[in-house]
Amino acid sequence: MSTSLTRKGAATRERIVAGAAALLRERGVDEVSLDDVRAATATSKSQLFHYFPDGRAGLLLAVAQHEASAVLRDQEPHLTSLGPPESWAAWRDAVIERYEAQGTRCPLAALTRQLAPTNPEVRPIVSDLLETWRTRLTEGARRAGAADPERSGLVILAAVQGGVGILLATGDSTALRVALDAALAEVSDAKGPVGDGPFRLAGGG
Amino acid sequence: MSTSLTRKGAATRERIVAGAAALLRERGVDEVSLDDVRAATATSKSQLFHYFPDGRAGLLLAVAQHEASAVLRDQEPHLTSLGPPESWAAWRDAVIERYEAQGTRCPLAALTRQLAPTNPEVRPIVSDLLETWRTRLTEGARRAGAADPERSGLVILAAVQGGVGILLATGDSTALRVALDAALAEVSDAKGPVGDGPFRLAGGG
DNA sequence: TCCTGAATGGACTAGATGGTCCAGCCAATC
DNA sequence: GATTGGCTGGACCATCTAGTCCATTCAGGA
Numbered sequence: 503m504s505t506s507l508t509r510k511g512a513a514t515r516e517r518i519v520a521g522a523a524a525l526l527r528e529r530g531v532d533e534v535s536l537d538d539v540r541a542a543t544a545t546s547k548s549q550l551f552h553y554f555p556d557g558r559a560g561l562l563l564a565v566a567q568h569e570a571s572a573v574l575r576d577q578e579p580h581l582t583s584l585g586p587p588e589s590w591a592a593w594r595d596a597v598i599e600r601y602e603a604q605g606t607r608c609p610l611a612a613l614t615r616q617l618a619p620t621n622p623e624v625r626p627i628v629s630d631l632l633e634t635w636r637t638r639l640t641e642g643a644r645r646a647g648a649a650d651p652e653r654s655g656l657v658i659l660a661a662v663q664g665g666v667g668i669l670l671a672t673g674d675s676t677a678l679r680v681a682l683d684a685a686l687a688e689v690s691d692a693k694g695p696v697g698d699g700p701f702r703l704a705g706g707g
Numbered sequence: 708m709s710t711s712l713t714r715k716g717a718a719t720r721e722r723i724v725a726g727a728a729a730l731l732r733e734r735g736v737d738e739v740s741l742d743d744v745r746a747a748t749a750t751s752k753s754q755l756f757h758y759f760p761d762g763r764a765g766l767l768l769a770v771a772q773h774e775a776s777a778v779l780r781d782q783e784p785h786l787t788s789l790g791p792p793e794s795w796a797a798w799r800d801a802v803i804e805r806y807e808a809q810g811t812r813c814p815l816a817a818l819t820r821q822l823a824p825t826n827p828e829v830r831p832i833v834s835d836l837l838e839t840w841r842t843r844l845t846e847g848a849r850r851a852g853a854a855d856p857e858r859s860g861l862v863i864l865a866a867v868q869g870g871v872g873i874l875l876a877t878g879d880s881t882a883l884r885v886a887l888d889a890a891l892a893e894v895s896d897a898k899g900p901v902g903d904g905p906f907r908l909a910g911g912g
Numbered sequence: 913t914c915c916t917g918a919a920t921g922g923a924c925t926a927g928a929t930g931g932t933c934c935a936g937c938c939a940a941t942c
Numbered sequence: 943g944a945t946t947g948g949c950t951g952g953a954c955c956a957t958c959t960a961g962t963c964c965a966t967t968c969a970g971g972a
Contacts, residue, residue, distance in 0.1 A: 511949065530820070530823070532824075535929060547932090547953095549950060551932080606823075611816075611820065625876075656882050657885055657886050659882065660869035663872040664864070664867065667868040668865060677864065677865045713969080715919075715969085750920085750921095753921065753962090753964095754921085757920080763959095
């Protein structure tokens with residue numbers, strides 16, 4: 503880390519992180535070995551350890567940061583322009599779309615659980631992510647004229663997290679939709695379609 | 708599995724599962740080897756494979772079931788007697804207490820993420836758990852006279868999941884409290900103390 | 913008491929995988 | 943064009959750990 507990187511080196515490092523991230527998304531965290539990363543990114547063992555002196559842990563950490571920053575980026579431009587009712591609807595749709603696309607696999611959660619026990623540096627990544635996320639929502643709630651923006655922001659964040667958690671476990675996004683709409687009642691009247699027919703938690707598969 | 712178990716055998720098997728579960732709670736899933744389980748439960752390698760012919764995967768599966776059943780059991784007797792306003796408050800307190808005690812470690816989530824990629828049998832464990840949980844909440848909401856019990860049950864479940872998720876990531880249970888109270892407004896007016904001072908997502912430790 | 917099948921102990925194997933090392937390459941700078 | 947330092951290739955090592963195997967003991971039924 504103390505060694506300086508040339509432009510080329512930085513590019514290689516980026517290629518490794520991006521490649522590893524893709525691999526981790528595709529399979530699980532424990533299903534990816536350094537050799538897999540090496541093969542997928544067309545690099546050698548020495549490159550891996552050149553750019554990530556802490557080895558696997560360091561690489562996974564970098565991937566975690568990579569994924570964390572993607573979470574908020576994927577919600578733009580909606581997240582920062584929250585305020586009027588339509589803005590919330592647009593944001594909600596973007597969130598639902600993103601997580602339905604992600605489906606049953608959450609690289610960040612997997613990464614966190616994998617690294618957290620031994621790597622203290624991981625906790626802040628997710629913690630900061632959630633904190634920033636909540637702040638954005640709070641600002642939006644304030645602009646929307648919510649009575650208690652802090653509270654509303656947190657309630658909405660929890661709704662997203664809960665909905666996504668259920669989506670991850672079951673493959674069904676109904677909970678995400680319903681919970682989000684319920685939480686958004688705090689700041690707007692935007693309601694979306696919730697699906698047809700009586701609700702069931704699909705077994706997934 | 709096709710071999711019959713004597714009383715003694717069943718006891719040994721149970722001892723292994725319980726011991727492994729404790730170990731997994733304490734450390735992470737990947738931080739526990741079969742040898743650790745062996746040592747912690749005073750068994751031999753052959754016993755492990757005698758009772759879990761599918762090896763590590765089978766053992767972890769058994770532990771996951773063990774943990775899943777504990778989730779609902781820990782909410783009793785409140786969960787099945789939901790209805791009147793006080794019942795919701797009692798349940799809420801039990802949930803908060805349980806998950807604050809569990810802190811930052813969720814064996815079931817870890818187990819699921821570990822096994823899910825390769826073991827199709829795992830998905831239904833969590834899926835069924837959530838389905839049963841939601842059903843209980845829905846029944847409670849119906850007894851409470853909610854306008855749309857199905858919806859309310861799901862909203863409340865998502866609030867718990869989201870709050871717990873944030874608790875797991877940050878170590879802070881404020882979100883759980885706030886989200887739960889917000890969701891419970893659907894079925895009762897029970898509100899609990901939310902903590903003092905302005906809210907912050909603690910970085911945890 | 914004998915006998916069968918379950919229960920147990922523990923050595924051993926196979927293979928995966930994270931990590932090390934050194935030698936050679938390339939590119940910018942003087 | 944020489945030198946310095948980052949960049950790259952890939953062989954090699956050490957270790958961990960899931961899983962196998964066989965010998966032995968134990969317990970209950972005939």
